[in-house]
Amino acid sequence: DAKTTQPTSMDCAEGRAANLPCNHSTISGNEYVYWYRQIHSQGPQYIIHGLKNNETNEMASLIITEDRKSSTLILPHATLRDTAVYYCTPKAGGTSYGKLTFGQGTILTVHP
Amino acid sequence: DARVTQTPRHKVTEMGQEVTMRCQPILGHNTVFWYRQTMMQGLELLAYFRNRAPLDDSGMPKDRFSAEMPDATLATLKIQPSEPRDSAVYFCASQGQASRREYFGPGTRLTVT
Numbered sequence: 001d002a003k004t005t006q007p008t009s010m011d012c013a014e015g016r017a018a019n020l021p022c023n024h025s026t027i028s029g030n031e032y033v034y035w036y037r038q039i040h041s042q043g044p045q046y047i048i049h050g051l052k053n054n055e056t057n058e059m060a061s062l063i064i065t066e067d068r069k070s071s072t073l074i075l076p077h078a079t080l081r082d083t084a085v086y087y088c089t090p091k092a093g094g095t096s097y098g099k100l101t102f103g104q105g106t107i108l109t110v111h112p
Numbered sequence: 113d114a115r116v117t118q119t120p121r122h123k124v125t126e127m128g129q130e131v132t133m134r135c136q137p138i139l140g141h142n143t144v145f146w147y148r149q150t151m152m153q154g155l156e157l158l159a160y161f162r163n164r165a166p167l168d169d170s171g172m173p174k175d176r177f178s179a180e181m182p183d184a185t186l187a188t189l190k191i192q193p194s195e196p197r198d199s200a201v202y203f204c205a206s207q208g209q210a211s212r213r214e215y216f217g218p219g220t221r222l223t224v225t
Binding site: 041046 | 116145149154155156157160168201203205212213214215216217218219
């Protein structure tokens, strides 16, 4: 399984963009990059995923480097409710045939 | 919105007692995952099922843990006998066959004294 490296913690001002990096240099060709977040020990919440192309949805944008060794999750206008632990995790195939492997994640704190 | 439900939400028990945690996956989802979260180890995958059949339980201590899916609407995780080191939050997640995302339940917080 691919190993991921994320900063332990990051801060962001409310209303500004939060850019969360993740290194996954050993990711396999068939592994997607998934991002989840966990708020106050609730169950993890899916944010976005991608394989090669950049992706955007109503929550965030995902930028994947051309060599696929790293990615960045972008929350365009962070709010206080975005304070959470953010996990980057690879998953083979992108469907139910793969499994998620969570690291320690990045603690994002959004300040007023 | 359809949600994964877990019961009980909190459980306090004494060492040596049997503990059963239940999960109701989202209707129609055919893959169910069990995770455990502790401060020291983070989120760990214990086991997962597809179409009620166990696919991978390599993360689960076999001597005291067991996971089953008696039917498509119920998954159970049992610990017998429980030990203090089993204290953790246990999450269940489900995923549909054509879906690319897992949906997590709220978790069961287990404390073994």
